[in-house]
Amino acid sequence: MKIISWNINGIRAVLRKNFFDFLITQKADIVCLQEIKIDDQKREDLKINIPGYRNYWHGAKRPGYSGTAILIKEEVDIINISNGLALEQYDIEGRVQTLELKEYYLLNVYFPNANQELSRLGYKQSFNDALLKYILKLEKNKPVIITGDFNVAHNEIDLARPVENEGNAGFTPEERTWFSKLLSHGYLDSFRLINSDRVQYSWWSFRTAAKTRNIGWRIDYFVVSIKLQNQLKKAYILDQVQGSDHAPIGLEL
Numbered sequence: 001m002k003i004i005s006w007n008i009n010g011i012r013a014v015l016r017k018n019f020f021d022f023l024i025t026q027k028a029d030i031v032c033l034q035e036i037k038i039d040d041q042k043r044e045d046l047k048i049n050i051p052g053y054r055n056y057w058h059g060a061k062r063p064g065y066s067g068t069a070i071l072i073k074e075e076v077d078i079i080n081i082s083n084g085l086a087l088e089q090y091d092i093e094g095r096v097q098t099l100e101l102k103e104y105y106l107l108n109v110y111f112p113n114a115n116q117e118l119s120r121l122g123y124k125q126s127f128n129d130a131l132l133k134y135i136l137k138l139e140k141n142k143p144v145i146i147t148g149d150f151n152v153a154h155n156e157i158d159l160a161r162p163v164e165n166e167g168n169a170g171f172t173p174e175e176r177t178w179f180s181k182l183l184s185h186g187y188l189d190s191f192r193l194i195n196s197d198r199v200q201y202s203w204w205s206f207r208t209a210a211k212t213r214n215i216g217w218r219i220d221y222f223v224v225s226i227k228l229q230n231q232l233k234k235a236y237i238l239d240q241v242q243g244s245d246h247a248p249i250g251l252e253l
Contacts, residue, residue: 003147090130
């Protein structure tokens with residue numbers, strides 16, 4: 001099983017770039033997308049079709065904002081797919097999708113950004129707490145994989161300038177502590193587990209030509225239940241792929 005996760009920073013923009021070539025090259029069984037930036041009505045108007053994949057969308061109520069989607073190869077057997085946490089304050093932003101497969105659940109999540117002034121840190125904290133409660137409920141039934149843009153660099157190795165960014169959005173004590181709390185419940189950061197002390201990033205600011213200088217952050221993850229540890233084969237970042245300010249990440253089981 002090969003799973004790709006990618007914050008595409010807008011489905012319409014990425015469709016005009018290399019997206020179909022990317023899918024053909026990668027041959028992923030499942031592709032999880034974040035920040036699709038299209039509501040359900042606009043998507044219907046555009047008649048978006050991605051050949052070879054069944055497409056499941058969870059658009060935000062606000063046009064051009066947030067949202068998630070899961071693309072699943074037609075030959076992959078699934079049990080169920082659902083949108084949201086059954087909590088309106090989060091579900092109106094299209095942030096969570098749950099795919100149930102035979103052996104595990106796969107959650108596609110676009111975590112809130114705390115914002116430069118930390119104006120949404122409280123919202124993100126409450127979202128994180130609600131999500132963790134949901135994850136632990138699912139885990140009682142079968143293992144869980146959580147993927148997506150977490151909007152947090154967990155440790156200093158996960159961003160190029162940790163000292164300068166201490167306390168900034170994406171590197172606050174609150175966000176980092178929650179990530180540690182998630183792992184403490186029996187979950188693994190798959191990339192760090194497999195790649196140990198490798199320095200590699202998944203997001204670069206557009207504003208400062210950061211990609212050219214590799215001044216980045218690793219904020220996109222596959223967090224995997226420890227029950228699946230023996231099935232982990234590869235975890236990687238496709239940092240040469242263009243089309244977004246984020247790089248796609250991959251997991252192979």
